[in-house]
Amino acid sequence: MTSLLAARGLVKTYGSVRALDGVDVDVHAGDVIAVVGPSGSGKTTLLHVLSGIRTADLGDVFLDGAPIGVLSETRRSKLRRTSFGFVFQSGMLVAELSALENAALPSLLAGADRSSALSAASSWLDRLGLSGLGARRPGSLSGGQAQRVAIARALAHQPRVIFADEPTGALDSRTGQDMMTALLESAAASRAAVVVVTHDQAIAARADRVVEMRDGRIGVFA
Numbered sequence: 001m002t003s004l005l006a007a008r009g010l011v012k013t014y015g016s017v018r019a020l021d022g023v024d025v026d027v028h029a030g031d032v033i034a035v036v037g038p039s040g041s042g043k044t045t046l047l048h049v050l051s052g053i054r055t056a057d058l059g060d061v062f063l064d065g066a067p068i069g070v071l072s073e074t075r076r077s078k079l080r081r082t083s084f085g086f087v088f089q090s091g092m093l094v095a096e097l098s099a100l101e102n103a104a105l106p107s108l109l110a111g112a113d114r115s116s117a118l119s120a121a122s123s124w125l126d127r128l129g130l131s132g133l134g135a136r137r138p139g140s141l142s143g144g145q146a147q148r149v150a151i152a153r154a155l156a157h158q159p160r161v162i163f164a165d166e167p168t169g170a171l172d173s174r175t176g177q178d179m180m181t182a183l184l185e186s187a188a189a190s191r192a193a194v195v196v197v198t199h200d201q202a203i204a205a206r207a208d209r210v211v212e213m214r215d216g217r218i219g220v221f222a
Contacts, residue, residue, distance in 0.1 A: 002065075004029045004193055005050060005161055009059030012045055012216075019045040020056065021216035027161060031193045032184060034204035037213035043197045044165055046213065050195060051084050051163045052076040063160075081110040085154030085192070087183065089166040093138040093146055093153075099125065100134035103152035110157065117156070124152035128182050144175040151183050155190060162187055164196040168203055180206060 005027040012020040019042045027033060027050075035043045048054040050061055052068050055076075060069040063083065068076060080086075085106070093102045101108075103121035108114060125134055128148040138146055147167060154162050164183065168176030180203055187194045196203065204210050212219050 003027060003062070004031075004064065006062045006065075007046075007050060007059065008062070010046070010049055010056045010061070011058035012042075012049060012054070012056050018216045020049065023059070023216070023218055025050075025211060025218065027193050027195060029160070029193055030188065030191050031195075031209065032187070032207045033193070033195050034207035034210045035195065035197045035213060036199070036201075036204050036210060041213040042216040043213050045216075046218075047163050047165055047195060047197050051086070051161075052079055078110070081106045082157065083160045085157070085159035085162040087147070087150045087154050087162065087164040087167045089169040093149060095138055097137070098134060099130065099136050099138070099141065099145075099149045102138065102149055103134075103156050105153060107157040112157070121152060121156045124156045124186070125149070127186065128152055143171050144179055147171065147179045148182055151179070151186060154183075155186050155192070158190060159192055161193045161195065164194065164198075166197055166199065168198070168200055173202070176200065177202065 003026040007023055007025045010020045010023040023046060035046060037043055049056050055069045060067040068079060100118060100121055103125055104117040107117035122134055128151055130145060130148055168179055171179060198204055
């Protein structure tokens with residue numbers, strides 16, 4: 001099976017520390033991959049390089065066989081707004097925008113028609129149990145509601161890969177599990193792959209594949 005997203009020989013150093021030390025990984029359409037390991041093992045660096053937030057010192061990441069590390073920052077930024085979606089631990093919603101505007105933000109930044117972008121975002125908020133909350137600002141939402149807005153933001157522009165960095169880290173266990181259910185079910189409905197960095201073994205257990213990182217290297221186990 002041809003990989004949707006593939007990393008080959010990734011090396012990334014920060015001073016004397018090798019955050020990535022020759023990493024290979026493949027992501028197929030619809031995959032749910034959990035990246036686990038101790039703090040400082042390179043998990044978040046891997047997510048950042050896979051998503052084009054950072055570039056590797058050696059090796060490259062390929063989307064549909066085309067390298068993304070050689071792209072300019074402008075083109076990688078466009079790629080992140082169109083092909084990728086992101087869910088972070090704290091949600092990282094824009095405080096001055098409503099929930100609806102936050103969910104529509106990637107589409108708006110990519111130049112989509114405002115009416116169409118807001119309509120798509122509203123549909124995702126409804127599907128994620130947030131009907132009637134679109135006008136609220138992040139400060140008036142619970143942690144679980146804010147993370148669902150972040151999921152809507154990640155999905156509204158129909159990305160091919162969703163990257164989630166400790167998405168349940170700021171939530172209690174039940175709310176975290178509910179949030180992950182919403183994320184995984186929504187991603188499955190659109191056939192988007194999910195790459196999630198987590199310390200939570202209960203979350204990792206829900207993945208199709210677990211990638212364990214140690215000292216910038218990976219091992220894969222079922």
